Amino acid sequence: MNKLNYIDLFAGAGGLSEGFIRQGFVPIAHVEMNKEASDTLRTRVAFHHLQQKQDLTKYYSYLKQDIPRDKLWNSIPEELLESVINEEIDDNSIKNIFFKIDTLLDSKKVDIIIGGPPCQAYSLVGRSRDPNNMRDDKRNFLFRYYAKFLVHYKPKYFVFENVLGLLTAGNAKYLNEMLELFSEIGYSADFKVLKTDEFGVLQKRKRVIIIGRKGKKKFNFPELNTIENKWEIKKDLFFDLPVLKPGQEMSVAKYTKQANEYLSKTETRNGINYTTQHITRNHNERDLEIYSLAIDRWLNDRERLKYNDLPKRLQTHKNTTAFLDRYKVIDPVGHSHTVVAHISKDGHYYIYPDENQVRSISVREAARIQSFPDNYFFEGGRTASFKQIGNAVPPLMAETIANKLKHLLMNG
Known part of the structure; x- marks a missing residue:
């Protein structure tokens, strides 16, 4: 043409x-x-x-x-x-x-x-x-x-x-x-x-x-x-990325499994055996405890953790009537809620859905949720990358x- x-x-x-x-x-x-x-x-x-x-x-x-x-x-x-x-x-x-x-x-x-x-x-x-x-x-x-x-x-x-x-x-x-x-x-x-x-x-x-x-x-x-979109976050989108600890940075992350139908069909994987920017934030002990509570409630009861349900010792805001959904776990068996630029400020709204990986999602995971291919590189560091992805x-x-x-x- x-x-x-x-x-x-x-x-x-x-x-x-x-x-x-x-x-x-x-x-x-x-x-x-x-x-x-x-x-x-x-x-x-x-x-x-x-x-x-x-x-x-x-x-x-x-x-x-x-x-x-x-x-x-x-x-x-x-x-x-x-x-x-x-x-x-x-x-x-x-x-x-x-x-x-x-x-x-x-x-x-x-x-x-x-x-x-x-x-x-x-x-x-x-x-x-x-x-x-x-x-x-x-x-x-x-x-x-x-x-x-x-x-x-x-x-x-x-x-x-x-x-x-x-x-x-x-x-x-x-x-x-x-x-x-x-x-x-x-x-x-x-x-x-x-x-x-x-x-x-x-x-x-x-x-x-x-x-x-x-x-x-x-x-x-x-x-x-x-299309009819029956793919799931955990088993179809995140499954081949290495395990991360809070604050860990994998500038080059080798895949742990072969590409599946979704990653191949959408050209998320690009024929090489690694991706980049598998980087997540560090979290303090209080946030990690809250994340664990949020993950447990979502995975086991399919309920969102509300801020006013937190133990008093974990509450730092007196406002317990507005913005109660400050902490949100990505749905592992469905599709993610909307990724927005606020992800550049904190990870509370984008918690990784696994009790063995208590953290917020990585830059690469956010990019995949937005359907960017794995060889797409975001300049400017972690915070700038999150902002670009959220606005995209x-x-x-x-x-x-x-x-x-x-x-x-x-x-x-």
Whole structure:
């Protein structure tokens, strides 16, 4: 097929982009304001370039920490590194970002724009924590910059991703304003709430996806291929990773078992015998005791431990009426609850489901829950990696969307 080009705005760690690359799309540029996420994108750009050359030796050497990052990055064309634009999109930067992308395009056209602005301003949790309900948060209006990219590059389609709270933020004011703005600039758009576990992701996560097509003709959200997802966290997703103690870091973790159907089918395992960043937090004795209680209650009674059920000696907050579910165990026989960026602050909401491994989940386990392949490397250390993973779009869901958009673009 003819190569289809795209731009990824507010790209994060590249989960949405990864799905499009798997379907043969070519990224012209990724725009991302966070330094660590931009570094992650550059490392992934290096992976895809070396994979195309059928020589991943340097990439695997980097994963094993045999060579520094500069040596990996310097092994690919400079324009590929420059295609990751580490800038915040605002009034001061947008013309310069256009100039950089125009230079990278070099007369090629943009077929599609993808991306989703930071979601805190629309999220229910974010609004509940802000005394002004996020009404004055500038992130409410980042979609207007997204629209400027549509005007400038005139892609045939766009994909806009955000949190479920977009449907209710400002009594749907922002969603309606988005759809009206997209219409004014010449795009017919429709939206749908997608459940990630219908696309093979072992996570209960809902996201609002808006897809728009250039032209006035009414566009209806396309039918996506979904699957029956009977796989389980413990026996299908975590089973081959080495045992970890709290605070233990396995920069290189060799698999303990052969790949199973799920890991092979989803290309989580990539043909090598190890993964990276199997790293978990250290925990104090109090937290470990609480984790043990939470694990016991969930595994044996299928009940969540409530904060006010804790022995008084383990309670450090006087508030025993709100946020009672401060501690949550990953469901081993089902799918995980939603992984969010708060995982970067503590692991209380993501406890590993095993009384023999009392700890919170590792960076690699969180990445697997989000359906990132095992050779995906997150830059910036443990905390930055958790934040990038929590903010990401699961690549498996993104790939299904990309597959549908590819067919729409190829068939007019």
